[in-house]
Every structure is written in structure tokens, then in C-alpha cells.
Amino acid sequence: MVLPVSNPTKSFWIEEASSELRNFRSTEELPNETDVIIIGSGYSGATTAYWLNKYTENDAQKPRMLMLEARDICGSATGRNGGQLRPHAYSRYPAWSTRFGSDGAMKLIQHEMAHLTAFQNLLAEEDIAEEVCFRLGETFDAAMSDEAWERLQGAYQAMRKDHGDDDEVVSACRLIEDPKAAAEFTQMKGCLGAVVHPAGQVWPYKFVHALLRIVLKTGNLNLQAHTPAESVSERDESGWITVKTARGEVRTKTVVHATNRWASHLLPEFDNLIFGNRSTLASIKAPEGFIKHTGAQHWDSMVNNYHLQLPPPYNSIIIGGARSLLVHSPQECYPNDEEHKQFYGAPEFFKSWPESDVAGWPGKHQAELARNVDDGGCWSGIESTSIDSFPFVGDIPNRSGHFVTAGFSGHGMPRILLSTAHIAPLVLDDLGFTHSPPALVAPYPLLPKPFQTTAERIDSLQTVDSVAFFEKISKDCLESAKKPFCNKAKS
Ligand SMILES: Cc1cc2nc3c(=O)[nH]c(=O)nc-3n(C[C@H](O)[C@H](O)[C@H](O)COP(=O)(O)OP(=O)(O)OC[C@H]3O[C@@H](n4cnc5c(N)ncnc54)[C@H](O)[C@@H]3O)c2cc1C
Structure with missing residues (x-):
């Protein structure tokens, strides 16, 4: 209770x-x-x-x-939350097709993709799209390691193999295989490749x-x-x-x-x-229109960040994840309801993110939070884990x-x-x-x-x-915590 x-x-x-x-x-x-x-x-x-x-x-x-x-x-x-209206367009395909077959997996994906039009139509009918900072566009999953690139590409190719290039969802997704082109599209330093698909963002x-x-x-x-x-x-x-x-x-x-x-x-x-599982986000001051697309960075299946930028007059970047920091202490996340606590080191992690991870960030030093740290600059949130x-x-x-x-x-x-x-x-x-x-x-x-x-x-x-379910998640976090990308200075 x-x-x-x-x-x-x-x-x-x-x-x-x-x-x-x-x-x-x-x-x-x-x-x-x-x-x-x-x-x-x-x-x-x-x-x-x-x-x-x-x-x-x-x-x-x-x-x-x-x-x-x-x-x-x-x-x-x-x-x-993160404000990302971002369907699982392809990334869960292998897991879902194993559990529900190829048609079952596609039905789940279609239900999520339909939310883009559903949001657009509802907001237009009520004339609130601008008020709620709604945007439709493309999002990316940026592979930041070979391990991630293999998994992301593999998921897209598995869906493509089963459903063919003419399928509406398959054709809405695309790979950027050239690392230079991927880094340019995603603005993520060190990106090895990316999968791009339609998505939206909103002020929930x-x-x-x-x-x-x-x-x-x-x-x-x-x-x-x-x-x-x-x-x-x-x-x-x-x-x-x-x-x-x-x-x-x-x-x-x-x-x-x-x-x-x-x-x-x-x-x-x-x-x-x-x-309940606890995660964290921050708001960061940024120049207007600096981030071109909503997106996520992936190192392995446990370690990621995700971000978007709000339109003017707000312009703040909302960034979540910090998983390369959080995996070191899984008990702080899984299961955990301590929404009144900040994660140790999270504000510093997020402040250093633009300079370390985003190409062309104009400032050399740490970014500024958009609000004071304990007044909306950085916060915890309880996601519900369904078993x-x-x-x-x-x-x-x-x-x-x-x-x-x-x-x-x-x-x-x-x-x-x-x-x-x-x-x-x-x-x-x-x-x-x-x-x-x-x-x-x-x-x-x-x-x-x-x-x-x-x-x-x-x-x-x-x-x-x-108990075994959460022990397995903790074990996976601690395995990730040993990897080089979780042992950089900011993690
Ligand atoms: C940090 C974080 C980041 C996230 N990022 C994203 C994202 O970018 N994209 C995405 O798709 N999803 C994201 N999510 C998930 C998304 O926010 C949730 O799936 C969604 O908001 C759930 O909406 P809800 O109305 O079901 O739950 P909630 O918004 O949690 O609403 C449930 C409400 O019930 C109230 N309540 C509970 N018990 C009682 C009671 N007994 N009596 C009265 N009231 C009660 C609670 O106070 C709460 O207000 C994120 C979640 C978190 C926490």
C-alpha cells in the first residue's frame, strides 16, 4: 500500500x-x-x-x-517526465515479435505510431497545439557504442525482414549508417550511427x-x-x-x-x-533552436540519455537519463519511491552534458540549469514498472x-x-x-x-x-557500471 x-x-x-x-x-x-x-x-x-x-x-x-x-x-x-511523444517504432520489435509474433509486435507499434496523428488532431480540434508546445518531427536513436549500434540496427532490420520495405512503419524509419552523417544529424559527438523515425514533443x-x-x-x-x-x-x-x-x-x-x-x-x-522506479531529469538553458531533433543516446541496453528543446520563449533543453551515473547504485532506482530526493551528482552530470556530448555547444564551461536546482532545475520522478x-x-x-x-x-x-x-x-x-x-x-x-x-x-x-525480477535489473546495472562509458569523470 x-x-x-x-x-x-x-x-x-x-x-x-x-x-x-x-x-x-x-x-x-x-x-x-x-x-x-x-x-x-x-x-x-x-x-x-x-x-x-x-x-x-x-x-x-x-x-x-x-x-x-x-x-x-x-x-x-x-x-x-521527459515530454517525448516518441513511439517505440522499431526498437522493441525483436522482444515483442518473440513474445507476440510478427503481427502482434506490429500491432503494438502501430498503436504507438497512431498517437502522433491522434495528438495532432486532438490539439488542432481544441486549438491548443501552441499552448502545449506541441511539435511533430523526426527523432533519433544515436548509437554511442558498437554494442548499441548492433542492437539498434538489428531491431530495425528484423522488423524490415518480417514486414518488407513497403510497410508503412518500416518505410517511416531509416538508418544513417555513415558515422559522419549520423553525428551531423543527431548533433551527438562520437555517434557511430543512428536510426531515425517520426515522433513528437509536448509539454505534458x-x-x-x-x-x-x-x-x-x-x-x-x-x-x-x-x-x-x-x-x-x-x-x-x-x-x-x-x-x-x-x-x-x-x-x-x-x-x-x-x-x-x-x-x-x-x-x-x-x-x-x-x-515504482525512480529516474531523473534536468532543464538547461540553451540558445533558441539549438537542438534540431528530439533524440536519445544509447551505449548499451541500460545506459542512455534522452533530450528535447522547447520552442521560444522557453528554449530550455529537457534532458533525462544520466544512466551512466545511476547504474552504479541500482537500489536508488529499482524499486524506489523516493521522489523527494535528488540523485547525488545528477545536476552536475546534466550541466556538463552539452559541452561533453553535443557538437557545437557554444559555451565552454558547464551549462546553466534553466531554474534553480531545487526549483525545477533538476528533479526525480517515479515511473511505474509493470512486471x-x-x-x-x-x-x-x-x-x-x-x-x-x-x-x-x-x-x-x-x-x-x-x-x-x-x-x-x-x-x-x-x-x-x-x-x-x-x-x-x-x-x-x-x-x-x-x-x-x-x-x-x-x-x-x-x-x-x-524479487528475482529486480535482482536481475540490479545485476544488469552493475554489469553496465563496469563498462568504460560508465567510468568517465562525470559518471
Ligand atoms: C522521470 C520520468 C520521465 C518520463 N519520460 C517520459 C517520456 O519522455 N515519454 C514518455 O512517453 N513517457 C515518459 N514517462 C512516463 C510517463 O510520464 C507516464 O507513463 C505517464 O505520465 C503516466 O500518466 P498517468 O496519468 O497514468 O500517471 P501519473 O501522471 O502518475 O498520474 C497518476 C496520478 O494519480 C494520483 N494518485 C495516485 N494514487 C492516488 C490516490 N489514492 N488518490 C488520489 N490520487 C492518486 C497521483 O498523484 C498522480 O497524479 C516518464 C516518467 C517519468 C517519471
Whole structure:
């Protein structure tokens, strides 16, 4: 049983946005009853509310919604992440095709790729693309070692071999094999080669706050910051579920658990399924338009950095990873919920990154953080580790009226929008409300099978040896820690 810590390190995205909704409460008291309680106000919770509203836009009856948030609004993973809307376009292909076959792997990839258009269309329809600093373009995986180049190229070639050059995803990806051309495209010093594919970037916190503002305007959403749900009941004979908080109880017909890493606090069956792992990011001052593409550097499968640059007037580089530093102390990351702590040495690591890693960095000395170190300059964030690497999206077996969208790990941006589009009609059917899919969701792929919350999946994952799972990750980190690229001065 675990709730988010109350004093997390401060993230650039939250502090810089200065949103009026940060500590928002629609009403002083909680309502006595509602149709849907959404627990969690991150990307999952906000898009669930958005879709519930959209699916019933043309219907007379719309669900009354109450959103409960333990922290400030969108104060957890979505407010503290890397901002990369970066599908796994090819890199997971070998692992996924081994588990789900070549078609199963491609369905997972197509679902992620579809998020690029889905975001673009939604933001255009709501006219918020500029507000949320959305950009579509190309991203790269830069190979910084022979080991990484072999793995990245191998993944792309495996997908190409199975699906052919005419496949839409295969043809959207390309290799830059010439090291000089790769270094030029990626701006990464010492890059040996790169794989390039379409991706986007967004200010996730502003995106969530914009969606909530839109749904709040309809009058169908009651939003409550700093109100952790302490317990949830089963549905009683009259069809009500009771959710308890320190501010009182609310009865509801349905509950959507959009609680990510913290799902097991209310749902013990997720205890062995979703864990917290801690990672770190920083914001760095940079000249306008300095970074051309979002991207990631890879040394081996454990060691990477990833970065993007925000458009003016912000211009900050958001960089995450520092894995060549973190692998030396795996217990600080896996499993770990200490979001109130900075990683020792992380600010210095990030400040030295532009000069050591980016070609043409104009300054010779350490870069400046975009905000003071403990005020959004550098921060920790809790990613949720799902024990089988996939999120849990759907109705919860043996819990009538309860739905979950959680466990998106460090990779929710290209997965959540269309996952919650799947949840909304399930909830509305359960409520007995009429609804129709908005044009925005019509063309997209169905929820991938590995995301589904079958009793079989949940039961079998409860028996996985999670201690051995994390021991293996620690061992892999410590193996990486011995390699030369983890033993440079800044690591
Ligand atoms: C450091 C970091 C970097 C990342 N970088 C990227 C990236 O670049 N690209 C990418 O695709 N993904 C990235 N991710 C992952 C991505 O941020 C998540 O997958 C996504 O934000 C999850 O959204 P969510 O709404 O499910 O979870 P969250 O944003 O964590 O929202 C869950 C909410 O539930 C609340 N809550 C929990 N329990 C309760 C309760 N009992 N009562 C009330 N409220 C409760 C929490 O406070 C929280 O606000 C990163 C994550 C981290 C931490």
C-alpha cells in the first residue's frame, strides 16, 4: 500500500507553467454522489475525463464526474517526465515479435505510431497545439557504442525482414549508417550511427491542464486537488461504490483508477504487478533552436540519455537519463519511491552534458540549469514498472464498476491517449449511457492485447518472482557500471 510522497522534488514543467489549476478544487465540499470517480489527475485521468465527455457530446445524458488527486493537479509522472511523444517504432520489435509474433509486435507499434496523428488532431480540434508546445518531427536513436549500434540496427532490420520495405512503419524509419552523417544529424559527438523515425514533443503538464480546463467548462467535472482516495468499496446491491477520503465519503456508480504506480494502494491485486522506479531529469538553458531533433543516446541496453528543446520563449533543453551515473547504485532506482530526493551528482552530470556530448555547444564551461536546482532545475520522478512491461487498461476482473488505466512505465506518452479512448465507452456502457465514438478516435487501432486486464493475465502475474525480477535489473546495472562509458569523470 503506497501513496505518492507529499514533498517531491520540483519539476521544471510544473514550476514554469504556473497553472491556475495547480491546487484547484471545484467545490469546498466533495459532492455526496456522482456517476464516475476518476482517481488520479495525470495524463490517464485527464484524457479519461476528456473522452467520457467527448463520447457523450451529442447525447442528452452526460456522466457527472469527480476527479480526486492526492497531490496538486498532474503533480506526478505526467508533470515530471521527459515530454517525448516518441513511439517505440522499431526498437522493441525483436522482444515483442518473440513474445507476440510478427503481427502482434506490429500491432503494438502501430498503436504507438497512431498517437502522433491522434495528438495532432486532438490539439488542432481544441486549438491548443501552441499552448502545449506541441511539435511533430523526426527523432533519433544515436548509437554511442558498437554494442548499441548492433542492437539498434538489428531491431530495425528484423522488423524490415518480417514486414518488407513497403510497410508503412518500416518505410517511416531509416538508418544513417555513415558515422559522419549520423553525428551531423543527431548533433551527438562520437555517434557511430543512428536510426531515425517520426515522433513528437509536448509539454505534458500543460496538455493535461488544458484538457481539464476544457472539461471543467462543460460543468460535468468536479476536480479536487490534495484529496487522496483512501479506500474504495465493492459495488453494493443498489449499485453504489463508496470512495473514502479524509474530506468525506462519496458514492459513485463507477470508478476509474488512473493511479499509475500507486494503483495497488486501492487495488491489492496490483501489488506484485506495478512497482515504482525512480529516474531523473534536468532543464538547461540553451540558445533558441539549438537542438534540431528530439533524440536519445544509447551505449548499451541500460545506459542512455534522452533530450528535447522547447520552442521560444522557453528554449530550455529537457534532458533525462544520466544512466551512466545511476547504474552504479541500482537500489536508488529499482524499486524506489523516493521522489523527494535528488540523485547525488545528477545536476552536475546534466550541466556538463552539452559541452561533453553535443557538437557545437557554444559555451565552454558547464551549462546553466534553466531554474534553480531545487526549483525545477533538476528533479526525480517515479515511473511505474509493470512486471510484464505492459500497462493495464480495462475493467478490473471481479470488481464490478471498477476500471483501470495504469502502469505505463517510463513510456506513457504514445500509449495513453488511445488507451483511455478504449476505457471511456466501457464506463459508459456500464452506466447504461448512450454514446458514440467521436470522429477523433474513429480511425485508430484497437487496444493492443498485451494491455488488456484479463483475469488470466492478472492471476499469472501475481505469481511472478518480483524479487528475482529486480535482482536481475540490479545485476544488469552493475554489469553496465563496469563498462568504460560508465567510468568517465562525470559518471
Ligand atoms: C522521470 C520520468 C520521465 C518520463 N519520460 C517520459 C517520456 O519522455 N515519454 C514518455 O512517453 N513517457 C515518459 N514517462 C512516463 C510517463 O510520464 C507516464 O507513463 C505517464 O505520465 C503516466 O500518466 P498517468 O496519468 O497514468 O500517471 P501519473 O501522471 O502518475 O498520474 C497518476 C496520478 O494519480 C494520483 N494518485 C495516485 N494514487 C492516488 C490516490 N489514492 N488518490 C488520489 N490520487 C492518486 C497521483 O498523484 C498522480 O497524479 C516518464 C516518467 C517519468 C517519471
